[in-house]
Amino acid sequence: xxxxxxxxxxxxxxxxxxxxxxxxxxxxxxxxxxxxxxxxxxxxxxxxxxxxxxxxxxxxxxxxxxxxxxxxxxxxxxxxxxxxxxxxxxxxxxxxxxxxxxxxxxxxxxxxxxxxxxxxxxxxxxxxxxxxxxxxxxxxxxxxxxxxxxxxxxxxxxxxxxxxxxxxxxxxxxxxxxxxxxxxxxxxxxxxxxxxxxxxxxxxxxxxxxxxxxxxxxxxxxxxxxxxxxxxxxxxxxxxxxxxxxxxxxxxxxxxxxxxxxxxxxxxxxxxxxxxxxxxxxxxxxxxxxxxxxxxxxxxxxxxxxxxxxxxxxxxxxxxxxxxxxxxxxxxxxxxxxxxxxxxxxxxxxxxxxxxxxxxxxxxx
Ligand SMILES: Cc1cc2nc3c(=O)[nH]c(=O)nc-3n(C[C@H](O)[C@H](O)[C@H](O)COP(=O)(O)O)c2cc1C
Numbered sequence: 001x002x003x004x005x006x007x008x009x010x011x012x013x014x015x016x017x018x019x020x021x022x023x024x025x026x027x028x029x030x031x032x033x034x035x036x037x038x039x040x041x042x043x044x045x046x047x048x049x050x051x052x053x054x055x056x057x058x059x060x061x062x063x064x065x066x067x068x069x070x071x072x073x074x075x076x077x078x079x080x081x082x083x084x085x086x087x088x089x090x091x092x093x094x095x096x097x098x099x100x101x102x103x104x105x106x107x108x109x110x111x112x113x114x115x116x117x118x119x120x121x122x123x124x125x126x127x128x129x130x131x132x133x134x135x136x137x138x139x140x141x142x143x144x145x146x147x148x149x150x151x152x153x154x155x156x157x158x159x160x161x162x163x164x165x166x167x168x169x170x171x172x173x174x175x176x177x178x179x180x181x182x183x184x185x186x187x188x189x190x191x192x193x194x195x196x197x198x199x200x201x202x203x204x205x206x207x208x209x210x211x212x213x214x215x216x217x218x219x220x221x222x223x224x225x226x227x228x229x230x231x232x233x234x235x236x237x238x239x240x241x242x243x244x245x246x247x248x249x250x251x252x253x254x255x256x257x258x259x260x261x262x263x264x265x266x267x268x269x270x271x272x273x274x275x276x277x278x279x280x281x282x283x284x285x286x287x288x289x290x291x292x293x294x295x296x297x298x299x300x301x302x303x304x305x306x307x308x309x310x311x312x313x314x315x316x317x318x319x320x321x322x323x324x325x326x327x328x329x330x331x332x333x334x335x336x337x338x339x340x341x342x343x344x345x346x347x348x349x350x351x352x353x354x355x356x357x358x359x360x361x362x363x364x365x
């Protein structure tokens with residue numbers, strides 16, 4: 001199993017864009033040195049507690065000061081972009097990063113961003129995501145076409161478009177030296193995104209919502225893959241989790257609750273998880289007789305976050321693998337540790353260097 005960082009990020013609302021940018025670059029360097037394989041950057045436009053509207057700016061800057069880390073926007077929200085423009089920018093950046101870049105796509109998960117872009121609700125977005133990706137795939141072929149769809153128009157120029165003069169067309173297609181990966185984000189228990197990902201041989205990446213949800217994501221994706229004639233491989237599954245590692249369980253819990261992880265859950269994530277009923281599966285797994293309204297930091301540290309010594313965190317992952325089967329990458333959600341980076345950075349390092357090798361050794365690929 002490999003490890004990645006999912007840097008949406010969960011920042012505190014008073015942070016300036018410059019603070020978030022500088023923190024992101026420093027964090028990428030820490031992850032690179034610690035042995036993380038992927039660094040994934042979210043895209044949001046109106047959320048004070050997840051404030052990166054331009055993941056590619058972070059990605060390009062961080063790539064220049066790191067060596068091995070692979071980067072992806074996770075996710076470019078396709079309905080909010082012009083697909084042809086985005087396809088060219090992605091192709092260009094994939095060549096700049098020479099194989100250290102792949103693409104995450106999502107329809108957009110927040111209605112405030114949807115309103116900013118002229119939509120009234122999120123249900124208008126998934127169909128646009130699919131059409132946008134169809135256009136982007138065509139642009140990356142770098143062959144002449146014209147396309148007029150339900151939502152977008154696009155094309156690619158060829159010799160017939162240049163009567164009487166010649167324009168040399170820039171080679172801004174995808175980096176071709178290695179296969180280009182596209183990952184689709186998924187959240188719901190019965191996820192249409194997982195089906196769509198499988199139908200097109202795109203990789204799946206999930207937020208964790210409990211054992212049943214993880215099994216359902218694998219089943220939906222792998223069935224769609226097989227039906228479309230592709231081979232589903234468990235290494236392609238990525239799952240995002242909260243993680244905090246320290247010397248011992250009590251210290252990990254104390255640091256997690258008093259640091260950025262505790263702040264985000266108390267002020268931001270817990271209300272969202274309650275509102276959208278995302279805790280149901282996790283409460284069921286815990287076996288604790290508790291309602292979503294009664295969930296507190298203590299419950300989260302025990303049952304939701306992978307929190308503890310490296311031995312405890314390893315055991316928690318192995319116990320989950322026993323129930324859902326192996327998967328390829330565990331992505332740690334990043335939380336604001338700008339005021340005191342040392343404990344969270346130590347946790348990242350211990351996770352990559354103490355937990356991952358043990359999990360990798362005991363879990364079949
Ligand atoms: C790993 C991951 C990353 C995501 N990143 C973003 C993001 O950066 N911006 C955003 O608005 N939504 C993001 N989402 C949410 C998606 O836009 C979308 O709501 C979700 O994938 C829908 O999944 P479903 O079809 O299973 O319900 C992310 C979801 C996941 C699982």
